[in-house]
Amino acid sequence: MGAFTFGGDTMHAFKSATVLALVCPRCSLPSPLEIVHGVPSAEMIEAAVAGLIAIANPFASHGDNTVAYRCRATGCGHEWGVIDWEA
Ligand SMILES: [Zn+2]
Numbered sequence: 101m102g103a104f105t106f107g108g109d110t111m112h113a114f115k116s117a118t119v120l121a122l123v124c125p126r127c128s129l130p131s132p133l134e135i136v137h138g139v140p141s142a143e144m145i146e147a148a149v150a151g152l153i154a155i156a157n158p159f160a161s162h163g164d165n166t167v168a169y170r171c172r173a174t175g176c177g178h179e180w181g182v183i184d185w186e187a
Contacts, residue, residue: 124171126178132169135179 123130133154136144140155147153154170168181 119169122169122181124173124176124178125180127171127173127176129171129173129176131172133172135167135170135183137166137183 119134120131122132124132133151135154135156136148137156140148144153144155148155151172156167166183167179168183169179171178
């Protein structure tokens with residue numbers, strides 16, 4: 101669930117029911133941003149600008165490149181969760 105197709109035109113499930121049900125473990129704000137890793141496509145950048153997703157820092161260390169969610173609250177920005185690459 102929630103798989104992204106990198107480098108293609110298809111990007112689906114920006115906000116799955118699973119994500120909408122999540123809350124930030126720090127401030128309890130619901131509906132976090134899903135963090136997209138890898139080189140973002142034009143569609144991904146548009147989605148990020150629109151506040152639908154978050155794009156991970158491409159220069160993050162290896163240990164940071166599987167963070168799944170980012171809180172959308174101003175002043176929080178907490179990141180948590182682990183992407184299941186096998187999903
Ligand atoms: Zn938060």
